[in-house]
Amino acid sequence: MNLDQLGYHEQNLIWTGLTVLFIIVTSTIVGLIASFILRMAGASEQEQRRAFWGFSFAGPWIVGFLIFVLGPAIASFYYSFTDYKVGQPLKWIDIENYRTLLLGEGAHGRRFKQALFNSFYYTIIGVPLQIMASLGMALMLNREGFGIRWFRTVYYLPVILAGSPAALLAWRYMLNPNGGFINEALKRFAEAFFVFDYLYRGFIYIFEGFNGFYIGITRGNPVGPLKYTLPAVIAVLVLLALLGEWTRGKRSLATRSAELLSIAVAYNMMSIGLVSTRVDLSWTYFFGLLLLALVIANGAQGKRLLVKVWQIGGLSMVALSAFMTLRRADYALDNPDAQKYLIALLLVAAPIVVSFFGVWDRRKLQMMGGLAVILVLIILIRVIPGQLDGDGLRPIGSYLTFGTTIKDAKDVDYLEDIHPYEYLSVHWVYGLVILSLMGIALLNNYPRQRHYLLGGSLAFFGLLALGSFLDGQAYFNAFDDIAKAAGRPNYHFALFHQVTDVFPDKDRVPLWMNNELWSKPSLVLITMWSSGAGMLIFLAALKGVPRSLYEAAEVDGANTLQKFFKITLPMISPAMFYNVVIGMIAALQTFESVYILRTTQNEDSLASAAYFLFVRTFRQLSIGQGAAASWILTVIIVTLTILQFRYSQWVNYEV
Amino acid sequence: MATLPKTLSKTPSFSFPTTKQWVNIIIKGLFYGALIGGALFFLFPLAWMIGTSLKTIQEVQQAQLNLFPSKAQWENYDKIFHEAEFYRAYVNSVFIVTMVLLGTVTSVSLVAYAFSRLQWRGRNIVFALMMGTLMLPYQATLVPQYVLFFELGWLRTFNPVTLPGFFAGGASLVFLLRQFMMTLPKELDEAAMIDGANPLQIWWFITMPLSRPAIATVSVFLFVGQWNNLLQPLIYLQRSELFTMPIYVAQKNNLQESPIPWQDIMAASVLFVIPVLVVFLLTQRFFTESITLTGSKG
Numbered sequence: 013m014n015l016d017q018l019g020y021h022e023q024n025l026i027w028t029g030l031t032v033l034f035i036i037v038t039s040t041i042v043g044l045i046a047s048f049i050l051r052m053a054g055a056s057e058q059e060q061r062r063a064f065w066g067f068s069f070a071g072p073w074i075v076g077f078l079i080f081v082l083g084p085a086i087a088s089f090y091y092s093f094t095d096y097k098v099g100q101p102l103k104w105i106d107i108e109n110y111r112t113l114l115l116g117e118g119a120h121g122r123r124f125k126q127a128l129f130n131s132f133y134y135t136i137i138g139v140p141l142q143i144m145a146s147l148g149m150a151l152m153l154n155r156e157g158f159g160i161r162w163f164r165t166v167y168y169l170p171v172i173l174a175g176s177p178a179a180l181l182a183w184r185y186m187l188n189p190n191g192g193f194i195n196e197a198l199k200r201f202a203e204a205f206f207v208f209d210y211l212y213r214g215f216i217y218i219f220e221g222f223n224g225f226y227i228g229i230t231r232g233n234p235v236g237p238l239k240y241t242l243p244a245v246i247a248v249l250v251l252l253a254l255l256g257e258w259t260r261g262k263r264s265l266a267t268r269s270a271e272l273l274s275i276a277v278a279y280n281m282m283s284i285g286l287v288s289t290r291v292d293l294s295w296t297y298f299f300g301l302l303l304l305a306l307v308i309a310n311g312a313q314g315k316r317l318l319v320k321v322w323q324i325g326g327l328s329m330v331a332l333s334a335f336m337t338l339r340r341a342d343y344a345l346d347n348p349d350a351q352k353y354l355i356a357l358l359l360v361a362a363p364i365v366v367s368f369f370g371v372w373d374r375r376k377l378q379m380m381g382g383l384a385v386i387l388v389l390i391i392l393i394r395v396i397p398g399q400l401d402g403d404g405l406r407p408i409g410s411y412l413t414f415g416t417t418i419k420d421a422k423d424v425d426y427l428e429d430i431h432p433y434e435y436l437s438v439h440w441v442y443g444l445v446i447l448s449l450m451g452i453a454l455l456n457n458y459p460r461q462r463h464y465l466l467g468g469s470l471a472f473f474g475l476l477a478l479g480s481f482l483d484g485q486a487y488f489n490a491f492d493d494i495a496k497a498a499g500r501p502n503y504h505f506a507l508f509h510q511v512t513d514v515f516p517d518k519d520r521v522p523l524w525m526n527n528e529l530w531s532k533p534s535l536v537l538i539t540m541w542s543s544g545a546g547m548l549i550f551l552a553a554l555k556g557v558p559r560s561l562y563e564a565a566e567v568d569g570a571n572t573l574q575k576f577f578k579i580t581l582p583m584i585s586p587a588m589f590y591n592v593v594i595g596m597i598a599a600l601q602t603f604e605s606v607y608i609l610r611t612t613q614n615e616d617s618l619a620s621a622a623y624f625l626f627v628r629t630f631r632q633l634s635i636g637q638g639a640a641a642s643w644i645l646t647v648i649i650v651t652l653t654i655l656q657f658r659y660s661q662w663v664n665y666e667v
Numbered sequence: 668m669a670t671l672p673k674t675l676s677k678t679p680s681f682s683f684p685t686t687k688q689w690v691n692i693i694i695k696g697l698f699y700g701a702l703i704g705g706a707l708f709f710l711f712p713l714a715w716m717i718g719t720s721l722k723t724i725q726e727v728q729q730a731q732l733n734l735f736p737s738k739a740q741w742e743n744y745d746k747i748f749h750e751a752e753f754y755r756a757y758v759n760s761v762f763i764v765t766m767v768l769l770g771t772v773t774s775v776s777l778v779a780y781a782f783s784r785l786q787w788r789g790r791n792i793v794f795a796l797m798m799g800t801l802m803l804p805y806q807a808t809l810v811p812q813y814v815l816f817f818e819l820g821w822l823r824t825f826n827p828v829t830l831p832g833f834f835a836g837g838a839s840l841v842f843l844l845r846q847f848m849m850t851l852p853k854e855l856d857e858a859a860m861i862d863g864a865n866p867l868q869i870w871w872f873i874t875m876p877l878s879r880p881a882i883a884t885v886s887v888f889l890f891v892g893q894w895n896n897l898l899q900p901l902i903y904l905q906r907s908e909l910f911t912m913p914i915y916v917a918q919k920n921n922l923q924e925s926p927i928p929w930q931d932i933m934a935a936s937v938l939f940v941i942p943v944l945v946v947f948l949l950t951q952r953f954f955t956e957s958i959t960l961t962g963s964k965g
Contacts, residue, residue: 020909021762024825028766031830035774050788059788065866066787072774073797073841076834081800084811091810098817152702165951166706172947173713176895177917178936182716184920185929191730193715200732541709601804604897608917622806629810630902642806649804 039071092640097633109640111287120628124641126616127624129230130532134620135599138536143591146546151580153547154554164551167544174542180608183538187524195521213516220516223529224508227617236491238484239438244477246273247445251470254452258462263453267309268659270449274302277442279651282329286336293356296333297391298443300360303329304387307364308380309450311372319372323364330361359390445473525609528617535605535618546591553587554580585663593656600649621645713940720744720934727929743934753935755908756915763828763900763911764893770833771840771889772882778835779844780870784856797838813902827903840885847881848874884953887946894943912939 018026046067047060055063067074092110095103112118116125153164173179186193202212250269254262281299303326310318334357341350363383370376448469455462492509511529524534561579570578581588603622610618619627621641629638684692714734719727721739747753781787782794816827835841851874859869875882897913904910910918916939919932 020825024762024766024829027824027826027830028770028833031833032770035833046787046789055788062785062787063789066781066785066790069777069781069785069866069870070790070793072833073778073835074793076774076831076836077796077800079815080812080831080834080836081803081808084808084815085803087811087814088807091814098814149705152698152705163702163706165948166709168951169713169947170709172891172943173895173940175892175897176939176943177897177913177920178716178939179712181916181920181932181936182712182719185719185933186712186715191728193732196730196732541712544709597802597804601806607897607901608920622804625806625809626898630813635810635814639810642804642810646804646807650802653802 035072035075038075039068042071042074043068088639088642091636092643094636095634096636096639098635105636107287109637110644112637113640113644114283114287120634120637123616123619124621124624126230127619127621130617130619131600131602131621133226133532134536134539134602135596137533138539139592139595139599141536142540142543142595143546143588145540146543146591147550147588149543149547150550150554154551167547169544170542171544174539175604177604177608179541180538180605183541184525184609187534189521189523189526192524194524199521209518213518213520216516216520216522217512219522219533220511220529221508223533224511227528228508236484236487237480238487240441240480241477241484243273243438243441243445244473244480247448247473248470248477250445250449251466251473254466255470258459263456266449266453267313270309270446270453271306272655272659273442273446273449274306275651275655277439277446278302278329281439282333286333293352294391295439296353296356296360297387298439299329300356300363301384301387301391302443302446303360304363304367304380304384305447305450307367308377308384309453311367311380312377312454314372316372319367323367326364327361330357330364333357359387363387441476448473525611525614525618528614531609531614531618535602535609538605538609539599539602546595549587549591550584553584557583589656589660589663593653596652596656597649600645600652716933716936716940719929720937722930724926724928724930728926740930743930744938746931747934747938752907752910752915753938756910756912757938759825759909760894760912763825764890766825766829767832767893768886768889770829771836772886774833774835775837775840775844775885776875776878776882777870779841779848780866780874782841783845783848784851784869784874785866797841801838809902816903822903823906823909825904825909828899837889840888843888844878844881844885848878851877880953883950887950887953890946891943915939 043064043066047064050060050063091102093104093106095105095108112121113124114121116122149167153160153167170179187195189195198212202209246269250265254266256262278299281295285295285299303322306322307319307326310322334354337350337353337357338345341347344350345354363380366383367376367380448465451465452462452469455465507529523530525531557580561583562575565575565579600620601622602620603626606618606620606623607626610623622645625638625641625645628634628641718734718736720743721741722736722743723740726736782790782797812827812831816822819826821827855873855877856869859873864872895913896911897917900909900911900914901917904914916932916935919935
């Protein structure tokens with residue numbers, strides 16, 4: 013029988029039959045293997061029979077997992093190191109794909125970077141808005157009354173339509189800037205009353221300003237001194253929260269912020285360090301110091317599991333780095349450059365290995381602290397002179413001048429020259445933040461020293477924040493002159509200046525999908541349309557809040573706001589957690605809406621990471637790079653999910 | 668108005684509402700006003716879709732606020748009904764959804780049965796593994812799956828879209844069904860076991876009939892998801908004879924026509940949305956029930 017003579021549907025039916033047969037046979041085999049293994053292990057007859065049935069029933073999933081998840085996952089990991097086009101032989105190109113994507117090199121790297129920033133926009137801006145909307149809807153509909161059931165149905169309705177091209181196209185038509193319904197309605201609204209007009213134009217002004225700002229900082233141009241402002245401001249905020257009476261909560265705030273920052277910094281450093289051809293030796297020591305500090309901080313608090321995580325994770329990172337170093341040197345141990353790095357890695361690994369032995373008592377803590385001091389001394393002796401001389405710490409010092417260093421374009425060139433590893437130098441500041449927070453947490457039993465450290469750090473980071481901000485201003489002004497002189501567009505905040513310099517005219521309209529300032533918010537708006545999914549989960553949770561709690565609070569004289577923040581919010585925190593996790597994963601995977609709503613003008617400003625992956629793989633058929641992009645996205649999603657589970661102590665599971 | 672006599676009979680003499688009652692009435696009015704405003708926001712795109720599909724191409728190009736045209740242009744639908752591609756896409760979509768529904772519901776219920784009604788060594792590990800796959804974004808496996816189907820020679824066939832469903836695709840569906848099956852009484856299985864029934868018979872004759880509400884929920888979710896599914900068909904079908912409704916609608920949009928024939932696009936969209944809408948309105952209680960099944964403890 014020749015399959016090709018049949019229609020597509022008939023062919024599919026035949027393959028379906030074969031697949032069902034395949035599943036039955038393989039599931040039975042899975043069951044047989046399971047019971048055979050149990051027989052070898054000497055389990056009873058009944059247990060073997062149970063295992064046979066259990067594994068056979070779960071067989072379809074197990075077989076499917078192997079074929080469609082595990083196998084492909086391994087394969088795609090392999091592809092990500094190759095230059096692979098379907099139908100052509102594989103070509104091993106090492107970490108080239110990762111280098112392109114992570115360092116943002118070339119046209120594709122730059123587009124990936126922008127796609128990642130777009131995805132973050134959907135996550136950071138879109139998810140909170142969506143959750144607020146769905147919580148508000150749930151609160152409104154959590155009652156009995158006339159027509160409430162009907163409203164629930166209507167509010168949920170968009171969820172079943174949201175993913176479909178039909179609804180997205182309807183939105184696109186409504187958002188048409190010239191004569192689309194929404195702009196026409198807004199125009200009428202603005203014309204109705206002059207105050208509305210100012211509100212409307214004010215809205216456009218703020219909106220474009222914000223998005224212009226976001227686009228400006230994500231363009232990937234060097235941001236100069238301003239990059240030190242962010243860590244400094246974070247430090248000041250956390251340190252301010254630590255002021256006042258010392259409690260356990262404050263201590264854990266210090267350790268947790270230090271930990272989160274360390275994870276972010278370590279990820280960034282490792283990802284750049286591993287794919288970059290050469291990074292300064294000091295980063296290796298710095299990484300080691302960070303790792304050791306984390307091990308000590310967790311060990312001092314008796315968190316044994318976390319200590320293990322950092323020990324094993326850190327050592328495997330060191331092993332990976334050693335491997336990469338060796339590979340770069342073609343596995344020749346006598347290469348002096350490689351030796352330098354290997355020795356550094358050994359010095360980093362040694363204290364971690366030592367920390368495996370013995371229990372975490374006072375003596376061990378003192379010993380580990382001593383090792384940390386030795387590491388610091390090594391850094392001071394070996395690294396700092398080079399840093400001061402060259403690329404690392406010097407810019408920090410030169411930025412603490414409150415805007416007096418940078419006067420004109422010449423200074424910008426000078427600053428660009430003295431720190432070629434600019435993208436890494438900001439990590440020194442993050443490192444200082446982490447170390448001071450960790451120090452404060454470790455000085456738990458020494459209030460005087462803790463106070464000194466807290467005050468000193470606060471003063472230092474406050475000055476740094478102010479200084480770098482003022483210098484950043486000067487830097488931008490100087491840069492603007494350069495850009496103007498050279499006729500280069502879009503430097504830094506050019507877009508921001510452009511949209512905020514003049515207040516919108518009377519006939520200005522939101523440009524929605526046709527403009528990079530509006531395309532991402534448009535997509536967020538459309539996602540908010542389907543907030544009903546989260547609403548349903550909040551509704552179920554609200555039903556579970558016992559009435560007696562509210563009654564007791566009313567007796568105590570609590571007002572509506574107090575009841576909401578002290579009872580409702582804690583009681584529905586599991587639903588909140590669920591919605592945050594699910595919403596974040598969905599936002600990072602945004603694809604359909606981008607695919608339907610993109611046009612040639614807005615493609616770059618709308619493209620999400622998943623869309624980039626789709627285009628690279630299935631349109632441009634560069635499977636290797638698509639696989640690398642998918643793994644980067646996977647690592648981001650899995651890391652964020654794990655972090656959310658780790659920091660979910662605010663979730664109250666006792667009902 | 669029907670409630671009026673009742674209230675009158677309750678209050679023997681009519682009196683004006685007190686200040687407090689007035690405040691309550693105003694609050695209630697504001698509340699319902701907000702509710703209706705929300706409902707308008709949620710329903711409007713749908714109404715706009717229908718309204719546009721009945722307009723002429725001249726009307727569609729103008730700046731406009733009116734939802735419905737002065738004269739309904741049913742010809743827009745007529746035009747689509749005369750397109751061979753439309754019927755082909757509809758048949759293909761129905762075919763794919765049917766196959767996926769059949770395969771997924773059967774396999775998912777088998778797996779959920781194993782995780783809820785059977786006691787076996789390794790159950791918890793396999794279950795944890797399955798829940799772990801929820802975290803893995805589908806993008807990670809998309810590429811090699813494509814290569815796999817390419818190697819099998821299945822590109823430009825329905826197989827890559829329908830067959831994966833037969834392997835209990837979708838851990839969240841298994842979880843939902845398992846949660847429901849856990850609530851069924853154990854004694855039923857034990858009684859059947861004593862009568863000499865094997866697990867396969869128990870699954871088919873006892874668990875499946877009792878799980879009907881949960882299976883209906885899973886089917887509805889699957890139906891909606893699959894009917895709207897764009898990505899997999901887009902990647903694998905690649906040939907116009909195989910295109911599904913989402914691709915058909917999306918393609919109408921990509922035509923490089925000027926002016927854009929929005930009325931045609933919206934008419935196609937309306938026809939595309941109708942099955943989902945009907946299914947949703949008939950089964951909306953299953954959606955709310957599914958949440959109470961899985962519980963809110965995320």
